[in-house]
Amino acid sequence: xxxxxxxxxxxxxxxxxxxxxxxxxxxxxxxxxxxxxxxxxxxxxxxxxxxxxxxxxxxxxxxxxxxxxxxxxxxxxxxxxxxxxxxxxxxxxxxxxxxxxxxxxxxxxxxxxxxxxxxxxxxxxxxxxxxxxxxxxxxxxxxxxxxxxxxxxxxxxxxxxxxxxxxxxxxxxxxxxxxxxxxxxxxxxxxxxxxxxxxxxxxxxxxxxxxxxxxxxxxxxxxxxxxxxxxxxxxxxxxxxxxxxxxxxxxxxxxxxxxxxxxxxxxxxxxxxxxxxxxxxxxxxxxxxxxxxxxxxxxxxxxxxxxxxxxxxxxxxxxxxxxxxxxxxxxxxxxxxxxxxxxxxxxxxxxxxxxxxxxxxxxxxxxxxxxxxxxxxxxxxxxxxxxxxxxxxxxxxxxxxxxxx
Numbered sequence: 001x002x003x004x005x006x007x008x009x010x011x012x013x014x015x016x017x018x019x020x021x022x023x024x025x026x027x028x029x030x031x032x033x034x035x036x037x038x039x040x041x042x043x044x045x046x047x048x049x050x051x052x053x054x055x056x057x058x059x060x061x062x063x064x065x066x067x068x069x070x071x072x073x074x075x076x077x078x079x080x081x082x083x084x085x086x087x088x089x090x091x092x093x094x095x096x097x098x099x100x101x102x103x104x105x106x107x108x109x110x111x112x113x114x115x116x117x118x119x120x121x122x123x124x125x126x127x128x129x130x131x132x133x134x135x136x137x138x139x140x141x142x143x144x145x146x147x148x149x150x151x152x153x154x155x156x157x158x159x160x161x162x163x164x165x166x167x168x169x170x171x172x173x174x175x176x177x178x179x180x181x182x183x184x185x186x187x188x189x190x191x192x193x194x195x196x197x198x199x200x201x202x203x204x205x206x207x208x209x210x211x212x213x214x215x216x217x218x219x220x221x222x223x224x225x226x227x228x229x230x231x232x233x234x235x236x237x238x239x240x241x242x243x244x245x246x247x248x249x250x251x252x253x254x255x256x257x258x259x260x261x262x263x264x265x266x267x268x269x270x271x272x273x274x275x276x277x278x279x280x281x282x283x284x285x286x287x288x289x290x291x292x293x294x295x296x297x298x299x300x301x302x303x304x305x306x307x308x309x310x311x312x313x314x315x316x317x318x319x320x321x322x323x324x325x326x327x328x329x330x331x332x333x334x335x336x337x338x339x340x341x342x343x344x345x346x347x348x349x350x351x352x353x354x355x356x357x358x359x360x361x362x363x364x365x366x367x368x369x370x371x372x373x374x375x376x377x378x379x380x381x382x383x384x385x386x387x388x389x390x391x392x393x394x395x396x397x398x399x400x401x402x403x404x405x
Contacts, residue, residue, distance in 0.1 A: 043236055048084060048261060050236040054245050061256040068094055068260065074105040078255035083110035084231045085261050087127070095126045103221030107255060111231050112196060131218075133227055134197040138212045141195055172210030174242065179250075186243040186250075190214035194229035226251055329391050336398040337378055343405040367404035377401065 043049050052062045063072075068090075072079035081101075087110070102108040114125035116134035123129055173192050176185040188207065195212030207215035214229045233244040272280055323332060344363060345351045351359060360378065364371040377397050386394070 046261065047235040048231075048259060050239050051234045051245075051248055052259065054239065055249065055252060055257055058249055060249070060252055063256070063258045065258060065260055068098065071097070071101045072106070072256065072258050074101070078105070078107065080107040080109060080252045080255040080257045081260065082252075082257060083108070083260045084234070087113060087125070090126055092126060095130055098127075099130065099220070102223035102225060105222040107224045107226070107252075108220075109226040109228070109251060111228050112194070116197070128227075131220075131225065131227070132198075132200045132202065133216065134199065135229065136195045136197060138193055138195050142211065175207050175209045175214045177207040177215065177243075177247065186246060188214075188244050188247050189233050189238060189242050190228070191230045191232060196227060196229055329386055333391075333394060333398070336395065336402065340378070340398065340402050340405065343402060347405060363401065363405075367401050369401065369404075373397070374401065 046052075046064075052064065055062050072081060081098075098108065110127055112125060112128055112133070112135040114123040114128065114135065116123045116128075116136060123135065125135075128135065171187060173189075174187040175190045176187060178185045190207075190209065191214075192209050192212060194214070196206075196214065196216050198206075198213075198216055203216040203218045205217045206213050212229075216227045218225050218227075232238060233241075234248050239245050239248070340363075341352075341359075344359070344366075347366075348362065351362065354362065360371050360374045363369070363374050363378075367374070377394065
């Protein structure tokens with residue numbers, strides 16, 4: 001088969017395959033599928049990114065800062081400062097400077113962070129306490145209202161009870177804001193669990209849900225202060241609901257906006273662990289090995305003892321010291337006394353049947369020692385510690401008796 005014939009056969013095979021696959025190609029359907037990969041890193045780091053984008057689209061100049069080192073300049077343009085993040089590190093000096101900036105013409109918007117404590121007479125939120133605004137839980141207010149009703153209202157038996165139904169408030173969980181020249185209110189999704197109270201009547205406008213107040217606004221010098229129970233309605237997941245976005249624009253219209261946010265960013269260790277976990281693990285092992293090496297004792301090695309000094313007497317002395325520490329003086333003395341009596345029984349059958357006095361006399365004749373000394377040596381002693389001299393003397397005398405047998 002030459003090359004030309006092989007190419008012809010290959011072309012024929014390709015044509016046959018194409019003809020056979022034509023019905024399958026007609027059944028193929030083309031479609032598009034959208035895969036949701038979640039929020040971008042920018043959105044995860046800044047929950048108010050959608051709010052910033054919305055204001056910029058409405059022509060509002062928006063800046064973001066993470067500290068109150070420099071407050072916006074109100075001399076050229078009206079400025080709105082929104083404190084939407086935690087203020088737990090705010091000092092009294094910061095509060096004084098912030099309120100002075102507001103009194104000079106700035107617009108301040110912040111979120112109430114602490115609940116009012118009746119016993120302490122303060123909430124711990126420096127801005128709220130300075131403005132004499134109290135924040136409560138809505139359920140506590142309901143309980144207080146029920147208690148007042150039980151105390152003030154006396155039971156009355158009516159002559160007739162008309163069937164009158166009180167009008168129901170639509171969407172009682174939503175907050176309503178009435179605007180001048182508008183018949184219908186705007187609805188916002190504030191958290192209904194919190195309530196703002198203005199006991200000194202400083203506020204000129206407010207927004208309420210069915211059970212609580214969630215927005216207060218007051219004139220402060222040449223400026224304006226807006227207090228909210230929460231700012232979650234302006235986060236990315238909620239700003240598109242109801243009139244939440246409109247309220248943000250309404251409170252910031254005709255001004256430049258500055259957001260005070262502490263956006264979440266990965267620290268250096270988090271980035272290293274994310275991208276270089278093996279390098280961090282190797283570094284930790286190296287540090288551990290270095291600390292272990294630094295903690296080892298360093299110094300000249302002690303010379304190995306010579307084998308010539310390992311004599312039997314040293315082993316015996318060490319064994320005796322060990323027994324003395326573990327068993328005590330009296331146990332060693334009793335062991336010697338029992339050894340003497342055992343040898344006496346072996347040398348003189350019937351020794352154990354003799355009275356103790358005759359045993360001592362027999363041992364005195366054999367060892368040629370005074371009977372009185374033998375009695376003192378074999379008599380059981382009280383469990384009292386002997387001096388080294390007395391103990392050595394007793395051991396030496398008992399060994400003399402044992403050797404004589």
